[in-house]
């Protein structure tokens with residue numbers, strides 16, 4: 762297999778290496794498996810950033826799971842959020858009376874997840890859990906917390922492991938800090 766060419770992003774500082782991510786995702790998966798206590802669950806990924814996290818997390822949960830995906834837009838320009846969220850893609854299957862685990866890449870202002878939480882709650886699931894790979898508590902506007910957090914991070918813009926800048930960098934295996942030189 763040829764080695765992928767990540768040379769263009771080599772100068773972006775690594776915040777979490779692929780090994781650190783894998784180790785932490787395994788811990789989260791085992792915790793979720795324990796908490797589900799043998800009951801089945803619907804894993805709901807928030808597109809697109811959570812796709813890779815969901816794929817890895819799901820394989821560490823190892824319980825009876827199905828997948829569903831939603832997509833929401835929070836009208837962000839740069840680091841500002843308007844507080845308005847629009848649902849772009851809703852669930853495919855009903856979640857009434859099911860255990861759901863909502864899977865997000867980053868919990869930032871909390872605007873997106875609190876919107877989604879209320880949306881899911883209206884469909885009367887049996888339980889709702891939130892798993893966020895990264896959490897930036899200093900940025901929170903809405904008082905929402907995740908049940909499972911991979912890593913707390915400072916207020917830096919990160920890319921890789923599913924997370925993008927202008928749709929790029931999602932395929933980087935490590936999580937890196939997007940430095941101002943690259944944005945320019």
Ligand code: 5GP
Pocket residue numbers: 810835842865866867868869870871872873874917918919920924925926
């Ligand atoms: P919130 O509604 O919590 O402010 O927005 C959360 C969403 O904004 C995240 O799920 C993610 O898609 C995006 N986001 C927030 N911070 C970052 C970041 O540092 N890097 C990237 N790539 N996306 C981010």
Ligand code: MG
Pocket residue numbers: 807808809810811865866867
């Ligand atoms: Mg996201």
Ligand code: MG
Pocket residue numbers: 810925
């Ligand atoms: Mg994005």
